[in-house]
Amino acid sequence: MRQSERKRAIQLPVKVVLADDHPVLLVGVEQALQAFPDIKVVACVRQSTDLIHVLQNTRCDALVTDLAMPGGQYGDGLPLIVYLRRHFPTLPVVVLTMLENVALLKRLRELGVLGIVSKSDALSHVGLAVLYTTRGSEYLGPAVAASLDATRPGSDRNAAEAMLSTRELEVVRLLVSGMTPTGIAALLKRSIKTISTQKKAAMRKLGLAHDAQLFQYAQHNGLLNLSPHMHMSEIADDQASAP
Known part of the structure; x- marks a missing residue:
């Protein structure tokens, strides 16, 4: 319509x-x-x-x-x-x-x-x-x-968080929910190496050195309130259509 x-x-x-x-x-x-x-x-x-x-x-x-x-x-x-x-x-x-x-x-x-x-x-x-x-x-x-x-050219804001890709953000969300990299790889239909690379990229962009800091970041930004339970087919289709 x-x-x-x-x-x-x-x-x-x-x-x-x-x-x-x-x-x-x-x-x-x-x-x-x-x-x-x-x-x-x-x-x-x-x-x-x-x-x-x-x-x-x-x-x-x-x-x-x-x-x-x-x-x-x-x-x-x-x-x-x-x-x-x-x-x-x-x-x-x-x-x-x-x-x-x-x-x-x-x-x-x-x-x-x-x-x-x-x-x-x-x-x-x-x-x-x-x-x-x-x-x-x-x-x-x-x-x-x-x-x-705030993320447009000329902004004074620290845009590290804004530079996270959707896939990196999803990996962070699932990690802090308690899932293992192996479980995340199976859920998102990616390799364990890819999940590890996306985790490291996210932590580098956010200026975080270890998992405890990642958990604190997720808690501060409300990511711990998001449920890791989702339909694998929906995620797979979404990821396939993502640029």
Whole structure:
């Protein structure tokens, strides 16, 4: 469906599904969206199994989802976004996340996510993101926009973290979740040597000397909240299509 066709198809109020594993935040987002008379929350879920079930059986115009939402059948993080984009390609997605890693933010945009809002932003930005994305326009919350702007030429920010590739970021995420390099290699269908090389590259870019520092970095940046459980086929397809 073309974006112009989607605009005509949507009738007010815009029907939204919310997904977040934190009940307090879920209530907070729902209350924030109630301030928008053109938005109506039709369902709230806390993991990917219920999310997919709702999307298959409930008419909605947009999805607002947390990126880190462990425990569901369809995983979380990028693999869940890949699944959503593949099976619900016309559904506008707004990602609500605590992560501001530029490589991750760029990958979300490459996958077709039109709305990205940081949990450090005011929740009113979620409503604005819903209204923008259902009209085919991109919306980035202030913290997300600042993170992306800071890596442009002329920025004074230390951009080491921003230089991590999506694959390096995924390896870091799985390592700090407790998986071994052998397990990661099997999951991502790469060689152990490749996993080791990507780990070393990530640590070099981040200026880290040993695994303890890598764990501290992951804890500080919220990567420990992401679940390592995901569909191997989804990851393999995503990696195959990655540049």
